Amino acid sequence: MSPVWELPTATGVYRVGLAPDDLGPVLLSWTAPGAEPPDVELPAAAGWDLPADVLPLEYAVLGTRQRQTAELIVDHGDGLLGARVIWDSDGELISHGTATTLRVRAVDTTGRLELELRIAADAGHDVIGKRAVITNVGRRRLTLPRAFAPAWDLPLPEPPLIDFLAGDWSREFATHRLALPAGTFTIGSRQGVTSHSYAPVIAVGTPGGPGYGVALAWSGSWRLAAEVVPGSGRVRIAAGVDDETCVITLDPGESYATPEILGVRAPEGVAGLPGRWHDHQRRVLSRDVGTAHRPIVYNSWYATEFDVRPDHQAALAEAAAEIGAEVFVVDDGWFAGRTSDRAGLGDWTPDPVKFPHGLDPLITSVTDRGLRFGLWVEPEAVNPDSDLYRAHPDWVYRAGDRPLVTVRNQYLLDFGRPEVVAWCEETLRALLDDHRISYLKWDMNRPVSDGGRPGDDHGRQWSVQHAEGYYRVLRMLREEYGHVTVEACSSGGGRIDAAVLALTDVVWTSDETGPRDRLAIQHGFLSAYGPHLMSSWVTDQPDHRDQDPASFEFRFLVAMAGVLGVGSDLLAWTAAQRSRAAELIKLYRELRPTIQTGRVERHGEPAAPVYAVEYGGSDRIVILVYGRPGRPERPVITPRTLQPGARYRVRGGDLIVAAGEPLPVGFTLAEDAGLVVLERVVD
Numbered sequence: 001m002s003p004v005w006e007l008p009t010a011t012g013v014y015r016v017g018l019a020p021d022d023l024g025p026v027l028l029s030w031t032a033p034g035a036e037p038p039d040v041e042l043p044a045a046a047g048w049d050l051p052a053d054v055l056p057l058e059y060a061v062l063g064t065r066q067r068q069t070a071e072l073i074v075d076h077g078d079g080l081l082g083a084r085v086i087w088d089s090d091g092e093l094i095s096h097g098t099a100t101t102l103r104v105r106a107v108d109t110t111g112r113l114e115l116e117l118r119i120a121a122d123a124g125h126d127v128i129g130k131r132a133v134i135t136n137v138g139r140r141r142l143t144l145p146r147a148f149a150p151a152w153d154l155p156l157p158e159p160p161l162i163d164f165l166a167g168d169w170s171r172e173f174a175t176h177r178l179a180l181p182a183g184t185f186t187i188g189s190r191q192g193v194t195s196h197s198y199a200p201v202i203a204v205g206t207p208g209g210p211g212y213g214v215a216l217a218w219s220g221s222w223r224l225a226a227e228v229v230p231g232s233g234r235v236r237i238a239a240g241v242d243d244e245t246c247v248i249t250l251d252p253g254e255s256y257a258t259p260e261i262l263g264v265r266a267p268e269g270v271a272g273l274p275g276r277w278h279d280h281q282r283r284v285l286s287r288d289v290g291t292a293h294r295p296i297v298y299n300s301w302y303a304t305e306f307d308v309r310p311d312h313q314a315a316l317a318e319a320a321a322e323i324g325a326e327v328f329v330v331d332d333g334w335f336a337g338r339t340s341d342r343a344g345l346g347d348w349t350p351d352p353v354k355f356p357h358g359l360d361p362l363i364t365s366v367t368d369r370g371l372r373f374g375l376w377v378e379p380e381a382v383n384p385d386s387d388l389y390r391a392h393p394d395w396v397y398r399a400g401d402r403p404l405v406t407v408r409n410q411y412l413l414d415f416g417r418p419e420v421v422a423w424c425e426e427t428l429r430a431l432l433d434d435h436r437i438s439y440l441k442w443d444m445n446r447p448v449s450d451g452g453r454p455g456d457d458h459g460r461q462w463s464v465q466h467a468e469g470y471y472r473v474l475r476m477l478r479e480e481y482g483h484v485t486v487e488a489c490s491s492g493g494g495r496i497d498a499a500v501l502a503l504t505d506v507v508w509t510s511d512e513t514g515p516r517d518r519l520a521i522q523h524g525f526l527s528a529y530g531p532h533l534m535s536s537w538v539t540d541q542p543d544h545r546d547q548d549p550a551s552f553e554f555r556f557l558v559a560m561a562g563v564l565g566v567g568s569d570l571l572a573w574t575a576a577q578r579s580r581a582a583e584l585i586k587l588y589r590e591l592r593p594t595i596q597t598g599r600v601e602r603h604g605e606p607a608a609p610v611y612a613v614e615y616g617g618s619d620r621i622v623i624l625v626y627g628r629p630g631r632p633e634r635p636v637i638t639p640r641t642l643q644p645g646a647r648y649r650v651r652g653g654d655l656i657v658a659a660g661e662p663l664p665v666g667f668t669l670a671e672d673a674g675l676v677v678l679e680r681v682v683d
């Protein structure tokens with residue numbers, strides 16, 4: 001077969017060839033570099049199959065392929081559904097430094113549609129990104145009821161095991177596993193945001209075999225489908241913008257680029273996937289991994305809710321500075337009319353009643369204490385009781401005459417309207433130009449329920465337009481206000497995905513801060529997303545849901561597992577608590593380079609009597625140990641991130657350990673909390 005294109009990653013090579021009869025790019029193999037490319041015999045059609053039905057096509061189009069899910073459905077508007085596409089017999093492989101990109105083009109037989117497939121790899125990491133670009137080159141309007149990104153057609157013995165993350169508000173990222181003997185497993189969101197229900201990332205594998213991860217870099221409605229045709233020995237995973245709530249309209253000359261779909265392979269199995277995802281997030285998605293954009297936050301929300309008073313905030317800031325916080329963030333409740341969640345969203349100027357002299361006196365008292373200053377915003381939302389809504393009632397999503405629905409007493413602004421996005425950019429610019437703000441927590445507290453724009457066919461792609469408007473404003477913040485750290489939030493973890501991670505610095509993982517529940521949420525989060533992204537705060541007990549007792553140190557240890565913050569009412573803390581907090585924050589500050597950039601290994605399950613999270617750096621390893629009643633006195637774990645051949649000394653003792661040796665871990669901080677630091681011995 002010719003040609004064969006090779007796309008090298010850090011520990012793999014993705015080989016793509018062209019199928020006969022212009023059927024387009026197919027996955028030939030995905031193996032370790034240097035491994036002899038296997039002789040690939042493409043499956044031949046038999047019985048009822050058409051050739052395209054059985055090939056591991058990179059991109060399948062309905063009308064060319066029938067038997068399995070096709071990534072693209074084209075509606076010509078004249079009664080014709082689907083397309084027969086003819087792929088070029090050559091592609092373009094471009095290498096630039098360590099990066100390689102393959103582009104292959106196709107046209108459909110009516111001459112109305114052009115397709116381009118783009119596959120990008122980099123030898124610096126293991127994640128491959130793919131997208132398709134679809135262009136209307138004809139003279140009539142086309143619609144795309146489905147326009148997924150390219151697929152991953154992976155060789156896996158049946159039944160593959162699928163790991164996914166599912167949950168709800170305050171219950172995000174619960175881990176699930178299923179075996180799929182046949183049929184299609186599908187997850188997604190119709191809510192206009194990534195959603196709390198499912199994370200757009202899955203892992204597939206079989207015991208003893210390689211593991212594969214697939215993620216969709218998209219923050220609007222989406223769907224992911226994994227399909228097994230019995231007897232095929234393959235699983236095909238496809239994903240894209242949700243095809244139930246979204247129809248793309250392409251007028252002549254218009255193009256649509258699908259979201260990027262990411263894939264990663266771990267030869268050692270699915271356990272090797274989290275480290276590879278984290279590595280990609282650190283090297284590619286995050287603008288940096290330093291501490292400048294992941295400071296230790298004090299956020300006053302849990303201490304004050306809407307009762308925001310400048311003197312009280314200044315007193316909290318003083319206490320926050322004393323314990324070692326690095327940025328003071330005033331959450332909801334600072335802007336005009338915001339005395340409860342019933343009013344104010346949309347009016348992003350300081351509340352003249354609460355701040356008669358504006359925000360500057362508070363900002364000065366915060367920055368005088370050596371802290372940065374940050375604010376909470378929810379720019380996509382508007383309360384009916386706001387000046388913005390009174391001035392622009394037409395700016396909210398309205399599905400025709402359907403009565404408007406409020407969630408948390410708010411509507412959402414239609415980010416498909418350029419004037420709304422322009423207003424959002426101007427509003428944020430004014431806020432940031434007028435005040436010394438270097439941290440924004442960007443929230444989004446309801447799903448889109450009334451998407452659409454009667455009279456505008458493109459309104460059927462409101463979810464695409466909304467996500468693109470959101471990205472545009474985030475990009476503006478990056479370009480014009482590079483000093484501003486952005487924490488992404490959507491009622492906790494309602495909008496976390498690779499696209500958000502590329503445009504923000506940290507994410508608020510969940511509104512649940514009860515430490516034992518939070519630990520479970522973080523366990524799932526870390527299976528796909530790195531600790532340098534995971535904002536986590538110590539808050540006061542009792543929590544509204546998680547009533548299990550946990551020590552002060554346990555609560556710190558949970559928040560120290562990522563980017564530590566504090567959300568407690570510091571003025572209610574005793575002097576002893578404040579000084580203990582200062583000690584723990586100092587310890588965290590010393591260890592955070594290892595915690596935020598080390599290789600993460602999770603030991604056991606958070607609900608077990610002993611659970612540990614290990615962070616392996618080049619010459620230091622940090623292990624956070626969490627205990628429950630009934631735990632063994634001195635449990636033993638076998639650390640997994642020691643360099644082969646190296647020896648490590650346990651900080652505070654004489655014990656020396658090497659790779660593969662069990663390590664007793666004690667509860668050194670409290671009866672339910674322990675921390676072990678291993679330092680590499682230089683011989």
Ligand code: GLA
Nearest residue numbers: 301331332489490491492511
């Ligand atoms: C959402 C966020 C919280 C907090 C509140 C404020 O629920 O997830 O952290 O900011 O809004 O209204």
